[in-house]
C-alpha cells in the first residue's frame with residue numbers, strides 16, 4: 001500500500017502520517033511507502049516503512065509526490081479560510097489550481113497503466129451557508145459565503161467528475177471545524193474555536209470574538225483522522241456519482257465549550273476575554289451549525305464523542321507538545 005499526503009506538514013497531515021507510522025498497515029495491507037509533500041519539507045515520523053518527505057508547490061506538483069503505484073492520496077494542501085478571503089489570488093491558485101494538479105497527476109498514473117488512486121479530499125463546512133438554527137440534510141445545496149468555501153465546493157465537483165471519468169476514485173469529506181487545534185493560532189477564521197480552549201489550558205489568555213451562545217459544527221482531531229482514514233479505505237461503490245459527504249460532527253455553543261473545559265480544568269475559562277470581531281463573526285456567521293450526516297453514518301463513519309472528551313483528548317495528545325513547541329519558538 002503506497003500512500004501520499006499532500007499538505008503532509010500541516011495539522012491533519014501530520015496526524016494522519018503519525019497514525020499510519022504507528023500502525024504500519026492500512027486497509028488491511030502493509031504500508032510499503034509514504035510520501036509527505038508540503039511547501040516546506042515535512043518532518044518524517046518514525047516508521048517501519050520508507051517515508052519520503054518533499055517540499056514544493058502543489059500547483060507544480062512533482063511526479064515524486066505521487067509516485068507510480070500510489071494507492072491512496074490525502075489531498076489536504078490548502079490556503080485556509082481567512083487567508084483565502086484576504087488574498088483572493090492565492091486562495092484561488094492553491095485551492096483550485098492545486099486541485100487541478102492532483103487530477104493531472106492521477107491521469108498520469110492511469111495513463112501509465114496504474115489503477116485510479118483513491119483521493120481523499122478535505123472540503124469544509126464553509127462551503128455551505130445557513131442560519132444558526134438550521135440543520136442541513138445531506139442533499140442541502142452548497143451556497144458558500146466566502147471564497148474558501150466556493151473553492152472547496154468547486155474542487156469537490158472537479159474531483160467527482162474526475163472519478164466518473166476513471167482518473168481517480170475520490171471521496172470528499174466536508175470537515176467541521178476541527179477543534180482543539182494544537183500549536184499556535186492560525187489564519188483560519190475558525191482559529192478562535194481552538195484558541196479559547198488551547199490557550200487557557202496553556203495558562204494563556206484568549207479572545208472570543210462571538211457571543212457565548214454562538215453555535216458551531218465541530219469535530220475533534222482524533223475523529224477527523226478516523227474519518228479521513230475511513231474515506232481512504234471504504235468501498236465507494238455505494239456513493240455513485242455523489243462523491244461528497246458531511247461527517248457526523250457535533251453542534252455546540254461556544255459557552256458550552258467553555259463549560260466543558262471548566263469541567264476538566266476548573267476555572268480555565270476565566271482566561272477567555274470577550275472581544276467582538278465583526279470581520280471574523282461575518283465569516284463564521286454564515287457557516288451552518290448542524291448537519292444530519294445520515295449518509296456518512298450509513299457509510300460507516302464513526303459518530304462523535306461529547307466535547308468534554310475532546311478537551312481531555314487534547315490534554316492527552318497535544319498539550320505538552322504544544323507547550324514545548326511554543327516555548328522553543330519564544
Ligand SMILES: NC(=O)c1ccc[n+]([C@@H]2O[C@H](COP(=O)([O-])OP(=O)(O)OC[C@H]3O[C@@H](n4cnc5c(N)ncnc54)[C@H](O)[C@@H]3O)[C@@H](O)[C@H]2O)c1
Pocket residue numbers: 006007008009010011012013037038039040056057058059075076077078079080094098122123124125174175176177178179190
Ligand atoms: N482544520 C480545520 O478545522 C478544517 C476544517 C475544514 C476543512 N479543513 C481542510 O482540511 C485540510 C487540512 O487542514 P489543516 O487544518 O491541517 O490545515 P493546515 O494549514 O495545517 O495544512 C494545510 C497544509 O497545506 C500546505 N500548503 C498550502 N499551500 C500549499 C502549496 N501551494 N503547496 C503545497 N502545500 C501547501 C500548508 O503548508 C499546510 O501545511 C485543508 O484542506 C483544510 O482546508 C480543515
